[in-house]
Amino acid sequence: MERVLALWLPRLSAEGPRGEELREFATALEIVAVHCPFVEPIRLGVLALPARAPSRFYGGEHAVIDLLVTELSDRGLGPVRAGVAEGLFAAVLAARTELVVPEGRTSDFLAAQPLSVLRRAELASLGQRLGLHTLGRFAELDEARVLERFGNDGVHCHRVARGVEPELVGLRDPELSRRLALLEEPPPPPVQPGFFGGSSLAAERAARAAIRLQQRLGSSSVAVARSRNGHDPAERAELVPFGAPEGPYSTTAPWPGALCAPSPVAVLSRPLECRLTDALGCPVVVTTQGLLSARPARCTIEGEPHTLAVIAWAGPWPLATRWWERRAPRVRLQVVTDEGVGLLLCAERGVWRLLGRYD
Amino acid sequence: MVLGASRAAWPLPPDLELEIERARWEGAGEGEGRLARRLVEVRIEARGVPTARRARLWLPSEQGDVAALTKGT
Numbered sequence: 514m515e516r517v518l519a520l521w522l523p524r525l526s527a528e529g530p531r532g533e534e535l536r537e538f539a540t541a542l543e544i545v546a547v548h549c550p551f552v553e554p555i556r557l558g559v560l561a562l563p564a565r566a567p568s569r570f571y572g573g574e575h576a577v578i579d580l581l582v583t584e585l586s587d588r589g590l591g592p593v594r595a596g597v598a599e600g601l602f603a604a605v606l607a608a609r610t611e612l613v614v615p616e617g618r619t620s621d622f623l624a625a626q627p628l629s630v631l632r633r634a635e636l637a638s639l640g641q642r643l644g645l646h647t648l649g650r651f652a653e654l655d656e657a658r659v660l661e662r663f664g665n666d667g668v669h670c671h672r673v674a675r676g677v678e679p680e681l682v683g684l685r686d687p688e689l690s691r692r693l694a695l696l697e698e699p700p701p702p703p704v705q706p707g708f709f710g711g712s713s714l715a716a717e718r719a720a721r722a723a724i725r726l727q728q729r730l731g732s733s734s735v736a737v738a739r740s741r742n743g744h745d746p747a748e749r750a751e752l753v754p755f756g757a758p759e760g761p762y763s764t765t766a767p768w769p770g771a772l773c774a775p776s777p778v779a780v781l782s783r784p785l786e787c788r789l790t791d792a793l794g795c796p797v798v799v800t801t802q803g804l805l806s807a808r809p810a811r812c813t814i815e816g817e818p819h820t821l822a823v824i825a826w827a828g829p830w831p832l833a834t835r836w837w838e839r840r841a842p843r844v845r846l847q848v849v850t851d852e853g854v855g856l857l858l859c860a861e862r863g864v865w866r867l868l869g870r871y872d
Numbered sequence: 873m874v875l876g877a878s879r880a881a882w883p884l885p886p887d888l889e890l891e892i893e894r895a896r897w898e899g900a901g902e903g904e905g906r907l908a909r910r911l912v913e914v915r916i917e918a919r920g921v922p923t924a925r926r927a928r929l930w931l932p933s934e935q936g937d938v939a940a941l942t943k944g945t
Contacts, residue, residue, distance in 0.1 A: 827906045
């Protein structure tokens with residue numbers, strides 16, 4: 514039977530509330546794989562590898578153990594216990610007691626083990642009552658008797674106890690490989706914008722989750738809001754794909770024509786047309802001098818049934834737009850209604866539009 | 873603790889209910905000035921407290937934060 518080297522990392526055998534053990538275990542697996550590429554995860558905290566090839570290469574089983582234990586301990590993954598025996602089951606048991614079972618002596622080693630190592634509660638308690646305390650005593654039973662009393666699984670255990678079968682059913686964690694594969698995360702991008710300006714562990718996890726989503730659904734699937742410069746409030750915020758590099762422009766540089774703070778709470782993506790009238794119901798327009806033709810008294814917003822009464826206003830402020838855009842001159846006006854709501858209006862070619870609301 | 877801003881259906885009654893009863897933007901006049909600060913009157917109702925309390929706040933204040941209304945302003 515094949516000689517197997519098993520490593521047991523007791524600290525990583527039980528999973529804590531934060532799941533760090535699985536991550537550390539994955540690291541341990543990587544470290545061992547550098548020297549022994551055939552290493553396999555058995556269950557959380559337990560690794561195993563065929564001992565023959567590496568012990569030839571490194572000059573003996575003890576040399577391999579020394580190398581791996583030192584490497585793992587140096588990386589803070591200790592304590593590490595290692596053992597060698599024939600077959601995976603015996604090797605894992607040997608690792609518990611840090612034993613290198615000499616070649617050909619595995620059945621003796623197994624014979625001395627208590628029946629509970631088979632991880633079969635029923636078998637162990639029944640064996641206890643029958644006076645079968647060790648694997649050796651159990652192994653002495655006739656296979657036909659074992660089948661009669663303990664069924665097929667009993668026979669399997671019996672074969673493991675005799676050292677005929679190398680591996681005990683239930684020794685491996687069937688979910689472990691899948692869970693380790695899930696851990697293999699994409700490397701974080703070189704520039705990692707923190708969520709909510711944070712650089713905490715939670716922000717990092719959120720960033721990783723966002724990157725995974727982007728890999729699955731495309732880079733535009735996760736967007737973050739960013740402020741930038743612009744004239745109108747709608748221009749001053751944009752959604753960019755998460756992880757996009759910062760723009761070359763600074764948001765603190767002066768921007769002629771930008772509105773002063775506070776900014777409107779609600780910005781309309783499609784500005785609504787409005788009618789601004791004076792007390793007599795005549796439309797208020799912007800004169801060529803950039804002034805209002807009359808004192809605004811009422812404002813009607815497209816799609817809204819009632820007319821709002823205007824009690825105060827600020828502006829109009831002409832907006833020096835980019836001359837190369839050939840856009841008509843625009844003016845902006847802040848209006849306060851009798852309900853106390855602030856509105857931001859913009860006039861272009863004689864038409865008033867609602868840009869946003871100060872709610 | 874359950875905080876509810878609206879009277880929308882929620883299985884638990886909120887511990888604290890805050891409502892803006894009145895709000896008025898200040899700073900604009902007849903063309904001059906600009907929207908600078910907003911005066912709000914907040915009604916606070918707490919479970920187990922029989923009478924609602926009211927508070928007047930600048931939300932936002934001219935400095936961009938929240939400030940309690942001080943007498944004389």
